[in-house]
Amino acid sequence: MERLVVIGNGMAGARTVEEILERGGGEHFAITMFGDEPYGNYNRIMLSNVLAGVEDEAGIFLNDLTWYADNNITLHAGRRITRIDKHAKRVYADDGTGTPYDKLIIATGSRAFVPPIPGIHRPGRGYHQGVFPFRTLDDTRNMIRYAREHERAVVIGGGLLGLEAARGLQNHLSHVTLVHADGHLMNTQLDAQAGAILQCSVEKLGIEVVTSAITTEILGKHSVTGVKLKDGRTIPCDVVVVAAGIRANSHVAETSGLVVERGIVVDDQMRCQDEPDIYAVGECAQHRGETYGLVAPLWDQARVLADHITGKDPDAAYHGSRVATKLKVAGVDVAAMGLKEPERDDDETLVFSEPKKGVYKSVIIRGGRLVGATLVGDVKKVAFLMQAFDRGLALPEERAELMFDLGGPPLEVSAAELADDAQVCNCNGVTKGTIAACVHDGCKTVSGVMDKTRAGKGCGTCKGLVTQIVEWAAGGAVEEDPKASWYVPGVPMPKPELMAAIRQYELTSVSAVFAKLAPGGEEDAKSKMGLASLLKMMWGDEYVDERDARFINDRVHANIQRDGTFSVVPQMKGGVTTPAQLKRIAEVAEKHAVPMVKLTGGQRIDLLGIPKENLPKIWADLDMPSGWAYGKSFRTVKTCVGSDFCRFGVGDSTALGIAIEERYQGIEGPGKMKLAVTGCPRNCAEAYVKDLGVVAIDGGKWEIYVGGAAGAHVRKGDLLATVDSPDEVITLAGRFLQYYRENGNWLERTYAFVPRIGIERIREIVVEDTDGIAGDLDAAMDSSVAAYRDPWKERSAPVTPGQFRTSLPLTVLPQVPVREGAS
Amino acid sequence: MRLGPVDEIPLGEGRAYAVGGEMVAVFRLRDGSLRAVSAVCPHAGGPLADGQIDNKVVICPLHLNVFDLTTGCSTTGQPALTVYVVHVDDDGHLVVSPRVPSEV
Numbered sequence: 015m016e017r018l019v020v021i022g023n024g025m026a027g028a029r030t031v032e033e034i035l036e037r038g039g040g041e042h043f044a045i046t047m048f049g050d051e052p053y054g055n056y057n058r059i060m061l062s063n064v065l066a067g068v069e070d071e072a073g074i075f076l077n078d079l080t081w082y083a084d085n086n087i088t089l090h091a092g093r094r095i096t097r098i099d100k101h102a103k104r105v106y107a108d109d110g111t112g113t114p115y116d117k118l119i120i121a122t123g124s125r126a127f128v129p130p131i132p133g134i135h136r137p138g139r140g141y142h143q144g145v146f147p148f149r150t151l152d153d154t155r156n157m158i159r160y161a162r163e164h165e166r167a168v169v170i171g172g173g174l175l176g177l178e179a180a181r182g183l184q185n186h187l188s189h190v191t192l193v194h195a196d197g198h199l200m201n202t203q204l205d206a207q208a209g210a211i212l213q214c215s216v217e218k219l220g221i222e223v224v225t226s227a228i229t230t231e232i233l234g235k236h237s238v239t240g241v242k243l244k245d246g247r248t249i250p251c252d253v254v255v256v257a258a259g260i261r262a263n264s265h266v267a268e269t270s271g272l273v274v275e276r277g278i279v280v281d282d283q284m285r286c287q288d289e290p291d292i293y294a295v296g297e298c299a300q301h302r303g304e305t306y307g308l309v310a311p312l313w314d315q316a317r318v319l320a321d322h323i324t325g326k327d328p329d330a331a332y333h334g335s336r337v338a339t340k341l342k343v344a345g346v347d348v349a350a351m352g353l354k355e356p357e358r359d360d361d362e363t364l365v366f367s368e369p370k371k372g373v374y375k376s377v378i379i380r381g382g383r384l385v386g387a388t389l390v391g392d393v394k395k396v397a398f399l400m401q402a403f404d405r406g407l408a409l410p411e412e413r414a415e416l417m418f419d420l421g422g423p424p425l426e427v428s429a430a431e432l433a434d435d436a437q438v439c440n441c442n443g444v445t446k447g448t449i450a451a452c453v454h455d456g457c458k459t460v461s462g463v464m465d466k467t468r469a470g471k472g473c474g475t476c477k478g479l480v481t482q483i484v485e486w487a488a489g490g491a492v493e494e495d496p497k498a499s500w501y502v503p504g505v506p507m508p509k510p511e512l513m514a515a516i517r518q519y520e521l522t523s524v525s526a527v528f529a530k531l532a533p534g535g536e537e538d539a540k541s542k543m544g545l546a547s548l549l550k551m552m553w554g555d556e557y558v559d560e561r562d563a564r565f566i567n568d569r570v571h572a573n574i575q576r577d578g579t580f581s582v583v584p585q586m587k588g589g590v591t592t593p594a595q596l597k598r599i600a601e602v603a604e605k606h607a608v609p610m611v612k613l614t615g616g617q618r619i620d621l622l623g624i625p626k627e628n629l630p631k632i633w634a635d636l637d638m639p640s641g642w643a644y645g646k647s648f649r650t651v652k653t654c655v656g657s658d659f660c661r662f663g664v665g666d667s668t669a670l671g672i673a674i675e676e677r678y679q680g681i682e683g684p685g686k687m688k689l690a691v692t693g694c695p696r697n698c699a700e701a702y703v704k705d706l707g708v709v710a711i712d713g714g715k716w717e718i719y720v721g722g723a724a725g726a727h728v729r730k731g732d733l734l735a736t737v738d739s740p741d742e743v744i745t746l747a748g749r750f751l752q753y754y755r756e757n758g759n760w761l762e763r764t765y766a767f768v769p770r771i772g773i774e775r776i777r778e779i780v781v782e783d784t785d786g787i788a789g790d791l792d793a794a795m796d797s798s799v800a801a802y803r804d805p806w807k808e809r810s811a812p813v814t815p816g817q818f819r820t821s822l823p824l825t826v827l828p829q830v831p832v833r834e835g836a837s
Numbered sequence: 838m839r840l841g842p843v844d845e846i847p848l849g850e851g852r853a854y855a856v857g858g859e860m861v862a863v864f865r866l867r868d869g870s871l872r873a874v875s876a877v878c879p880h881a882g883g884p885l886a887d888g889q890i891d892n893k894v895v896i897c898p899l900h901l902n903v904f905d906l907t908t909g910c911s912t913t914g915q916p917a918l919t920v921y922v923v924h925v926d927d928d929g930h931l932v933v934s935p936r937v938p939s940e941v
Contacts, residue, residue, distance in 0.1 A: 442900075537867060540896065542891075562890070563849070563889075566898045569850075574898050814850065815844065819852060821851075821876065
């Protein structure tokens with residue numbers, strides 16, 4: 015058995031030993047640990063909680079003395095190592111005893127830095143009475159005992175520890191002043207603005223803060239009576255707590271001939287320079303020029319060290335840590351990671367500041383990746399930001415989403431934090447565990463995992479979280495799915511290339527596209543619908559319509575329901591109907607015993623539960639055109655009553671809505687197009703949240719909004735233009751829709767399309783015609799409009815054999831229950 | 838069992854037939870060949886004859902589960918479909934018979 019000696023029984027030393035034991039190191043090593051403090055191992059981070067009285071001492075111990083015994087570790091608590099003889103391979107304690115080692119780990123941590131302020135020490139007797147560093151459990155105990163009997167405290171140092179000390183001291187005495195040498199609090203982590211906001215919040219808690227204050231003297235003859243500042247001010251006090259930072263405890267290493275700079279210099283295996291058998295870990299170690307004072311890097315280091323020393327993974331290497339912290343500092347939530355301020359001219363910076371609420375957020379982006387973020391007062395987005403920072407994830411197009419939740423379900427929980435049985439996809443009931451298992455089974459692309467698990471295949475709002483989980487589960491080994499940029503999965507081309515090829519080879523049918531452009535000429539079921547839509551848009555009347563390329567809804571011009579029946583929605587332009595129309599619909603519903611009659615969100619009447627074979631009869635009896643409630647197409651224009659009847663209406667919204675629907679009815683596109691026209695900014699027709707919404711404003715003008723949504727994704731549309739007449743609305747609406755049809759990805763709704771292109775760019779093209787293509791867009795839309803046929807005319811003769819034949823089984827499957835009250 | 842004429846099924850589409858007490862979806866692939874599988878999606882009862890196909894798979898129209906037409910196996914984690922043997926007789930009629938288990 016080899017002899018392993020660990021100098022230091024703090025968080026780094028104990029954690030490293032735990033990691034070694036976990037790797038079976040207990041069988042290879044006889045472990046001896048030396049600790050300065052006469053205790054087992056405790057969580058130093060919690061000392062401020064002990065000071066604040068929210069945690070008692072017993073609660074902060076990590077490993078009590080029995081743990082050492084149980085694991086056959088010889089612990090020498092309260093024995094300080096003063097010298098390492100690296101040639102003889104022995105360490106010597108302050109009582110003169112020597113202990114031999116084969117492998118040595120130095121985990122001596124750090125100590126409080128006490129600046130050489132006159133009066134801080136009493137010659138030969140340690141600190142002046144009333145002066146305390148804040149580092150160990152003993153410091154904390156002494157401080158509490160003394161503070162309870164006194165009134166006023168000054169904390170020197172406005173960093174993390176100083177703030178915690180100040181807050182904790184408020185528990186024990188009535189007046190606390192924080193004196194900080196820099197211009198703002200927590201200057202290592204925060205910029206000036208964030209520091210100022212934090213200061214306000216801290217002051218509200220009753221802590222006085224003095225910044226840019228150099229302490230020049232500790233006053234008081236027998237015990238502390240005050241501190242003197244460089245500007246001459248004196249702050250009376252009877253307790254002084256020094257929290258001016260930490261320094262690596264590297265003295266023993268240095269005097270023993272190890273290489274020490276700011277800390278003990280180690281390589282990527284945590285070995286000390288030129289010393290194959292001596293390691294250093296934690297705050298006392300300096301790796302690639304960095305020393306760390308936080309706990310997360312320590313965990314990383316401990317793992318690498320354990321992997322290496324036990325031979326579990328001799329190639330294990332520590333590459334440094336990206337430091338991100340999230341803490342409650344003196345009662346205020348603070349998170350900081352990476353840069354606190356931009357460094358380069360092209361660094362992208364977002365800053366939000368609301369001092370009144372004590373909220374500050376800043377985000378720094380370089381080359382599309384998060385390189386820094388600061389949050390004060392509101393850390394809701396921290397989980398996402400930390401992950402983006404740590405893993406270099408792609409950031410949302412809408413940068414504001416980095417700081418705020420803009421509608422839709424929030425991405426607050428990071429993938430790692432989620433429980434295994436947490437449901438991620440609420441449409442298809444897929445848990446995190448299922449997604450992770452799929453990745454571990456070898457599926458490393460996001461789209462592949464989505465296909466296999468069906469996560470994200472419902473409303474799609476969880477796609478972001480699914481992506482995060484895949485990235486987390488794959489540990490950064492996510493493979494780009496090349497198909498992600500293709501228009502459809504079966505033809506390896508993005509939309510612009512695909513359209514160019516279709517034009518070049520004059521491919522007018524879906525089968526022709528597969529034959530010419532798909533690998534091996536293979537057709538692909540998943541690609542058919544998107545290609546059919548695209549070809550119809552491009553070729554109009556010349557399109558060779560192969561019915562098998564259509565989805566069932568488009569084959570039978572109705573929307574398939576869960577029981578295999580269909581829904582029938584007759585056209586009702588602008589949501590305006592007549593008594594005669596209503597009577598006819600009522601009669602048809604009665605005649606065919608329609609199980610449910612329902613008003614839709616788009617102001618239409620829906621007849622549900624129609625068997626496929628009855629569709630032609632129903633259409634004939636209705637004798638109304640199709641309302642297109644089933645296609646990836648122009649759906650409805652919702653309107654309010656407008657100026658005809660409404661006492662607030664400033665524009666004739668119904669007339670315009672009807673005119674728009676009349677013209678663009680049934681036009682197919684990459685996704686559904688739901689529109690609205692509303693007669694005044696009260697917005698009763700919900701025009702702000704439509705793919706295209708028109709709002710009448712006073713003075714006979716009309717505003718056109720695009721890219722809105724109020725489904726699974728909620729987004730207010732962007733103002734495209736304000737125009738003077740309904741005719742201009744109709745023209746611009748058509749031009750925008752055509753631009754979307756030609757450039758939108760398959761199934762990409764306008765709420766994603768508009769932000770992707772950018773509203774300014776869309777305005778240039780559609781309104782200002784800077785590209786000179788407005789005429790082409792208008793002409794293309796004109797020909798699509800001219801090619802329109804009402805599909806419900808297909809009722810007299812089926813287009814294909816058995817077009818309306820039932821596909822339902824003989825046995826009755828789960829049926830949608832008929833509600834009472836429905837006929 | 839003898840069903841209707843093969844040209845009842847348009848190229849690239851499927852139609853449902855009763856075979857004994859079972860419903861069978863018969864598909865006519867664009868390469869001209871035929872496939873027959875159980876007509877009901879095991880996931881939620883979707884009518885597979887209404888699904889879109891290519892030369893390999895059918896996609897259920899309700900929740901887009903995918904099934905291999907030759908093996909019946911699902912690529913989206915659903916139970917497999919029953920596969921039937923289908924051919925056209927001399928009169929151009931479809932003939933469907935269940936696969937004997939040893940062939941599966």
